[in-house]
Each structure stands twice: as structure tokens, then as C-alpha cells.
Amino acid sequence: MTRIRLEQIRDCLEGGVPATIATCGEDGLPNASLLTQVQYVDGDHVALTYQFFNKTRHNILANPYAMVQVMDPVSAMEFRLTLRYLRTETSGPLFEAMRARLAGIAAHAHMQDVFVLRGADLYRVLDIEAVDDTGRLPCSGPRPSLLPAVRRICDRLSRCPDLDDLIDTALDGMTGPLGLRHVMMFIAGGGPSAAAPPDRLYALSSRGFDTSGAGFEVGMQDGIVGVAARERVPIRITNVAAEYSYSRAAGGGPTVLSAIPFPGRTPPGSQMAVPVQCGQRLLGVLYAESAEEWRFCYDDEDALATVAAHLGVTMALLEATASPADPGPARICPHGGGAPVTVRYYPVDDSVFIDGDYLIKGIAGAILSIILRDHLRDGRCDFTNRELRLHPDLRLPEVSDNLEARLILLQRRLTDRSDALRLQKTGRGRLRLVLRGPVTLETVG
């Protein structure tokens, strides 16, 4: 008989129907219990939640064998997994991924105050057997493979000439071939000081929301994106989990760092966040949400993780091979003859307000102040990434300065919030300041 592989029954591990766990104590008495979560780890391992020091826990520490029976939530086909307990993890990527999913399951069952993860119990899967009884409906059959979509997206990513195009291609791929509707790209950043190690993530671009959300910031402790970044692990939550959601309607959700609101209006039914890395270096996070519960499955997580891996390597490659643009001849640019614009700049946190409305803070704010200062001093409007990178007032680190991402963020925020100023891309590593009317720059403090 062909051995059943764990990957073939991952739908049974989504928590749609609680599983059964059987254990046996030293006294020879068996114990049966319901399981809220069976987490797929890899082809040979699953992890179960350790929530209370109950009989199951007592038994498994005395006799490491367990049997778990799981059910396909569509066909009701059942499978028996023979397991051997290996160890318990109380922190780290597996623990955090399970804690996030459990939060969703607990909220779905109205058991938020009861289901609390104390540990992730790791088990080796010794055997998988189909329950052989009569008449159950056949499984609905395999879903269409996401591999062709992933291949197409990765192929497109490989051909992107710059970061701006790369981010757009990744998000378009998520909403197109992968069929995700609400997606967002976050970039890792070091807060007000460019030289600081990443301690937060800011949204750069999105698809499917009412507004772009560009500039929305979260810390590494906050919500699904923060946890995915901190632990470098994909996090997928299949039910509403307010404590991991950034929606303003969630209530009791994570703390956010910026005045720019998250664009989602209601707490999502499903959420997924996958870190974007190059080696161990965190570059950002890809995020997707849906109003539907149970919307994202293990295959979606695998597909997004594969796209994120390719995106991370391509981002690093573009950064490493960016050819510096030489400054062109200084060009004097007239403004558009419109109403005057007042820009207020606060050096204490590099925040910028345009005609009294908050625009941005941090490195992106400092960049805008430098561009405006140079424009007001000598009338020029064309700038290059290279001169900004070398500008002494920006104090960018020599390696991995994230300048391109900051410029994209600044461009998106200007597009979102003001028709008074624009930063137009005029070529690789070049940009132009476009003004509606005469501008005044006030530096405060």
C-alpha cells in the first residue's frame, strides 16, 4: 500500500474539525482528549499545543507515544497519525506561529480566556493510516497547483530593473496569479535613525485597500507582521484574531507607531504574513488578509513564502548592483504657478507637515527637507539617489541603507496626501521635484 504523506492531508490540520488525541499513562489507562490544533511542521513532524498540565501532558511525559485522529473538513475522511513526542518549545518561530493560530481558533470558539499556549510539543510522525469505513464522500480532489503561478511571479521578479518595479510586480503577482485580494508590502527599518538596526516595519505599498497605507508603521512586537519579522517565520491565522490585527475596529489590537492608519476597516477573517529575507538579513514582510475565515491554507503559505524568498534575493541583488547615477546638469525648475505651499520640518524626529497636514517622519522626512532646502537655495529640481546617499545630513549607513525604499515611501505618501508636491522618477537613480506653487520651508526647533 502506498504510504500516506503528511503533505497530502494538510487540510485535516487546519483546525476546522477538532482532532482526537489518545495517550496512555504508566498505569496502563488510556486517555482521550480533543485537540484544538495540530500544526504541520515538515513532512515528518507535527506540533501539538500544550495549554494545561492535564492528563494528556502527564501521560506523554511518561510514555511518549500518542495517536491523533484528524478529519478532512470537507469530505469527513479521517486519518490516524501515530506519533512519538520529541520535545517542547516555549519560544521561537514554531511557538509564535502556533500561538498566533491558536489566538484565531480561540476567538472563533469564544474561548480567548481559556486557550493560552504554554508550549509547542513537537512529535515525529511514525505512521499515517486512513480510517477505513464505509460510504464517506470522496475527498474533493486536489486543488489546482499554485506552482505555475509562483513560477510566473518569480520569473517576472527576476526581470525587474529597480526596487519600485520589484515591489509593484510582487504585489501584482499576489493579487493576480496567487488570487489574494488585500495585500501589502512592509519594509524593515531602523526608525528615526538610519544607522539603527531594524526595529520596526513600515508599509510601502498595497493592493485592494481603500488607501495605500504607505507609511503605516508597526514595531517588531506588534501584530502579525511584527511577529513574523521578529521570529523570521510565516504566520497564518485562519480566524479573526483581534490581538494580531491592525484594523482600527479590532479593539485591543497591537500598538502601532505612526499617525498613518492601517487601511483595513474591519478585523480580517484570515491573515498571513511572511518575512522577506536575504540570508539572515530581514528586508521586509509580505502581508495578505481576507474577510473570509479559513481563506488561506498551507499551500497559500508555501506559495507566498516561495515568492518572498525570491523577492528577498532579488532585492539584495538590485541593491548590490545599483549603478550610481552621476548628477546631470543643474536644471532650474519653475513651479506650476499654483497656490503657495508651506512645508514645516521638525528635526527632532524628522517629521514633515504640508500646509498643516502630517506627511511623514524619519529618514523619508529628512530626505524631503534636504531636497526642498537645495531647491530653495539654488532652484534645482533634479536629484540623484547617489547624492542623497552621500549627503552628510542624512547619515545613512554605508551598507544596506534602504534609501530606495525610503524614496518610494516618500513618493507614495506625497501621492496619497498632497497635490502640492510630487517626486517623479526620471530614470534609474534619478528623481525630480515637481511643485504646484511657490514653496516655503519652515524648520521648527
Place this chain on the structure above:
Amino acid sequence: MSDLPAIRPPILPLSDAVLSFIASCGSIRLASRTAAFRPIAARGLSVVVADRSSGLLRVCVSTPGCRPLLEAVQDSGTLAVALSQPLTHRSLQIKGRDAVLTGIQPEDRDQIDRLRRIMALDLRELGYDTSLTDSFWKAAEDPLTGITFTAAALFDQTPGPAAGSAIDGRTGPSLP
């Protein structure tokens, strides 16, 4: 199939509250163990009182779907039955050491039909598709086997820190 055991453990009184709870639970999870102390899991279809004065209960299972469990019961005579109400999360575990395989009676089928209706309503309220419950209850078609045992111990298994506490048979499981 063997007859009921000649030597039986002390009888645990089962109150009306406990029996009423048992009769209302369509989520029935079972465990036994092999001679080598390997645990075996399965699903039950119904639990009925076989003889109240003797504290005897009978669990009905799908014979082909529970072969490993039935073999383990024959090996060890042990059985754990976890019953829960999906809507309230109230859960109870009953354990026995003298389980034997028996035939089934008409009241087993009546109880299966009753639980089928209860579970269909409960699961619809929880948002499950009716095709799932229809498919699951296909397992209740013949052949079926009874497992009869004396309730030797009861445990409150409602999720929470108190899960696993022994109860005396006069009260049912707690609320979460």
C-alpha cells in the same frame, strides 16, 4: 465477541445529570491501548446505558473504521470515552478497565439517529456545511460493534485549568 466479564469493578453511581449529559453528546472520542501500551484513538457513534444498576455503558462504533481500537480493547480491556457538546464545550471523560466487545441493540441505533439530528443542528449553528455531517454519519452504517464496560472513573474535561479533575458521578462537567 465475548460475553460480559465475570469480575467487575466497584459500581460508580451515575446521576441523572451525568446520564442526561452523556445522552446529549454527539462528539464521542475514544482511546484504548495495546498490550505494549501504545495508545489507539477512534470515534464513537453513540453511548447508551446498558445496565444502570451495574453502571454498565455501551459504546457503538463502526467496525471497519475502528479495527485498531477494537483489537486494543480485546488486548487490554481498557477504554476511555471523551464526550463533549460542541456548542457549550462542556466535556466529560469516562474510563473503564473491563471493556469487552459485544453486539449492538436497537437502542444503539435509536441513539445514533438522535445524535445525528442533534449534531446536524449544532454543527449548522457553528457554521459547518451539512455535507460534512452527512458524510461523517455515513460511518454509522453497518457493520457496527458494541463495546460494553463499567464506568470506573469520571473526569471533568471542559477546557480550562480544571480539565482532568475527577468527579464523583453525581454532577456533570463544568462550564468553561
